[in-house]
Amino acid sequence: MNPHPDLSSSAARALSEIRRRGAVARVDLVGPLDLSFATVSAATTELMEAALIEETPDTAAPGRGRPRTLLRLRPDALHVAGAKLNDGFITVAVLDFCGDVLATASTDVPKGRIATALLVEQLDRTLHAALRGTALEKGDLAAFGFGLPGFVETESGLCRWSPLLSDAPVNVRDALSARLSCPVVIDNDANLAALAELWFGKGRHETDFLVVTVEHGVGLGIVLDGALFRGARGLGAEFAHMKVQIDGALCRCGQRGCLEAYVADYALAREAGLAVEPGDRDAMLEALARQATEGHEISASIYRRAGRMLGLGLANLVNILDPPLIILSGETIRHHHLLAEEIERTLRANALSIDRPPVRLSVHRWGDQLWAHGAGALALDRLAMAAGDGAEARQAG
Amino acid sequence: MNPHPDLSSSAARALSEIRRRGAVARVDLVGPLDLSFATVSAATTELMEAALIEETPDTAAPGRGRPRTLLRLRPDALHVAGAKLNDGFITVAVLDFCGDVLATASTDVPKGRIATALLVEQLDRTLHAALRGTALEKGDLAAFGFGLPGFVETESGLCRWSPLLSDAPVNVRDALSARLSCPVVIDNDANLAALAELWFGKGRHETDFLVVTVEHGVGLGIVLDGALFRGARGLGAEFAHMKVQIDGALCRCGQRGCLEAYVADYALAREAGLAVEPGDRDAMLEALARQATEGHEISASIYRRAGRMLGLGLANLVNILDPPLIILSGETIRHHHLLAEEIERTLRANALSIDRPPVRLSVHRWGDQLWAHGAGALALDRLAMAAGDGAEARQAG
Incomplete structure (x- = not known):
């Protein structure tokens, strides 16, 4: 039940x-899409006929007479679900168009590494629990998005390594789609966060930004030109292992001086013993x-060092990618007030700024439901991509 | 004299x-372009009529009877010129299609920072000298590409800062095009190197690679998906100022611990005194x-440290961008044998590699003429971009 691939390229863009x-009037699509009014009209007619959008009167507009007609998405055009694997539990969310x-649901799994078979079992169970709160069944889902930490190849569906899987490399996508009987797309969890911001969050009106998540590990999602950038070979953006100190602290990857070895929760815990x-x-x-x-000096200095190293890593990203916005998120960012001053100071001291506005730092404290929300965005994003590919293939043919 | 913007999108791609x-047969364009044979035929007819390509018999092919017909570029379809500003001299090259x-020419300018007016004066003079070796005049040039170190915005033509200009920020492009009476495009010099590799060099059969230049400064050109990536806001890729040591060596930018402060020639010279x-x-x-x-220990250790810091910086790039290939180039890379072992060792020790082929390192020793060659590639690239834009605008209209 995926109507997207049949859309024309102008309809997909609209x-x-x-x-x-x-919600937007037809005439207001002409400028942003750089299309003629006739082409916009044809595209929106196509979307109406596919039952993806609907008309609604513009009650907010001033003036007498018949209100203007706006176009908006039809919430029930299709449904997707998304899930995220955390250390010890799974969260699922069901989203409309x-x-x-x-609806959401969450279930516990054993902490640490689990087998893919158990993961699939528990995901299916959690999805059922979430669907119980809706009028939907599994067969009604147009797509399922799943995010987990580690090295994930979205194209092939392969998880090459994850701190939470015991049997990687393994094709998690194929295992899941066999069980759920719907199209599945998987991705690194930081990319979910980036998509959630792009589709529904602080990145909604931006085309270029970074999302950095700090919790059990450090994640990076890169949005360039309105789309996720996954590295030239599909496994990039391993910010966690950027070296911020040559021969520095030991990282769980076995290398030394990785950002994660100063910033992730296990790194904080390592020093917390003192x-x-x-x-x-x-x-x-x-x-x-x-x-x-409360001002305890040793405790504060542990956070200060973490903030300093994170600020240095962010400065290096800014110097390479030149984004106008960085969104900080994740569990550890709950304690942002302990990190903020050093992050900001070190970023400003080490990022180049050439008579232009410096990068904006934005903090987004969000919970696990929003991770799953991002997984739903991943499913919606994949449907949109499929639409674009379909349109290109038709143009070429 | 720029025929490109009138091309259809399929002709531009062909x-x-x-x-x-x-040189390629029509039928061999069908697969790579993902177009029908009829569309390929129409596209190549369009290119023949625009006098951009010509037919040539495939004398290399085996078999009896009439040889197959191949298509190739017409060298005299148009001409461009390119130039690069170095510390103390300017090099110009004139290129065919x-x-x-x-032809090439080179003239001296004062070392260090010079005024844009003098730069324009000397560029014009050097271009004249180069054209004297050809049958061409300034008016015959379809475009002029110019590269210089520093913060250069290709879109606006503004040079925000350069170690070789005394009056930046200044619109170098407008100053040059007013004098040369032909379209001018300017860019950071490392981007020239990347384009030269993409169009004519080791990157010709690659879609994703990095070019790192080491000489008076450290430069980075990023090619993603077959095109230059200039950062989200057009001023990215400042690899020189990636921090490889917190509070480390003083850089000429005023910050500490920048890669350049360990690797650039002024950094080597600073330690050479001992x-x-x-x-x-x-x-x-x-x-x-x-x-x-010759094995002098202190001298060798200066190069070893430079190699180590460069290897660390490269590892950080690999972890973020995940390229399959890095091309090392520039004056200091003449002494690659002194750096190679540490670069390689540190890169391998600090780049993540997840059961996939590790990044390839390739060394390209090239001279200043090839920088200018890259500037010519920039001019050709801009003509090709204009073709694509023209095609898109027409489709949209």
């Missing part, structure tokens, strides 16, 4: 623009953050 | 493919390289 704008979350009572990692990190907030 | 392949160099007789910088660097080659 659809993205309507999604981005929310507008990207609104209809500042707080030993115990469970999560408890130690909570105590560390509390003490740092 | 032209690039013919350029890449050298195939990118073959018809190894060789004081004197002129170029002479000291020559002596340093000679001693290092």
Whole structure:
């Protein structure tokens, strides 16, 4: 049930623009799409006939007489679901065509590495639980998006390595689609965060930005020219292992001086032993953050170093990619107030700025539901891509 | 005299493919361009009528009977010129449509920063000298490409800062085109190197690669998906100022720990004082390289550290951009043998490689004429871009 691949290229472009704008008059599509009014009309008629968009009166507009007609997405045009694997649990969200979350569910899995078979089993179960809150069944889903940390090839569906999978390399996409009986797309979890920002969040009106997530690991999603950039060979953007100190702290990848080895929660926990009572990692990190907030010097200095290293890494990204906006997100960013000053200071001191506005830093505290929201965006994004490919293939033929 | 903007989109694509392949039969364009034979035929007829390509018999093909007909570029379809500003001199090259160099000329300018007015004056003079070796006049040039180090915005033509200009920010493109009476395009010099590799060099059969130049400064050109990537805001790829050591060596940009502060020739010269007789910088660097080659320990260690820092910087690029190929070039790379071992070792130790072929490192020793060759490629590239834009605008209209 994927109507997109049959769209013409101008209809596919009109659809993205309507999604981005929310509700828009036909005439207001002419400029942004650089199309004639006749072509816009034909494209929107096509979208109406495919039941992807609907008309709505512009009640907000001033003036007497009949209100203007706006176009907007039809929320029930299609539905997708998305999921994210975390350390110890899975979250699933079901989304309508507008990207609104209809239902979510979460289930626990063992902490650390799990087998793909168990993952698939639990994902299916969690999806069922989420669907129970809606009038939908599995067969109603146009696509399923799944994100996990690690080295993930979206094109092939292969997860080459993940800190949360015991049997990688493994084709997670094929395993999932065999079970769920719907098209599946998988990606690195930081890319989910970037897509969620692009489709529904702070990146909605931007074409170029970075999303950096900090929690169990450090993730980077790169949006260039309105689309995810996954590296030249599909496995790029490994910001976590940018070296910020030659021969520096030992990283779980086995190399030294990686950004992650200073910033990820395990790196903070490693130093926390000198500042707080030993115990469970999560408890130690909570105590560390509390003490740092209260002004305990050793605890604060642990966060300061993390902020400094993160700021240096961000400066290096800015010097290479030159984005106007960086969005910081993820669990550790809950404690942004402990990192903010050093991040900002180090970024400004090390990024080049040549009589132009410096990069904007934006903090987005979001929860696991929003990760799953991003997975839904991944599914919607794949449908849109398929539409573009279909259009190009037809033009070429 | 720019015939390109009138080309249809399929003709523009066919032209690039013919350029890449050298000489190719019509039928062999069908697959790579993903077009029908009828569309390919129409496109190549259009290119023949525009006098951009010509037919040639395939004398290399085996078999009896009439030889197959191949298509190739017409060298005299149009001509471009390119120039590069170096510290102390300017080089100009005149190229035909195939990118073959018809003539070159070089003139001295004062070392260090010069005024744009003097630059324009000397460029015009050097271009005249180069044209004297051909049957061409200034009015015969379809475009002029100019490269210089620094922060250059190709879109606006503005040079925001250059180590070789005294009056930046200044619109170098407008100043030049007013004098030369032909379309001018300017760019950062490392981007010239990348375009020269893409059009004529080691990148000819690649879609994704990096070119890193090391000499007075450190430059980076990024080719993604067959085109230059200039950063999200047109001023990216400042690899020189990637931080490889927090609070490290002082860079001429005023920041600390920049790659350039360990690798550029001024950085080597700074340490050379402990190894060789004081004197002129170029002479000291020559002596340093000679001693290092002969096994002098302090001299060799200066190059080893440079190689190590460059290897670390390259690893960081690989982890973010994931290119299959890096081409090293520039004056200092003449002494690649002194750097090679540390570059390779540090790159391998710090780049992630996940059961895939590691990035290939390729060394291209080239001279200043080839920089200018790259500037010619920039002019040809801009003509090709204009063709694509023209085609898109027509489709949209």
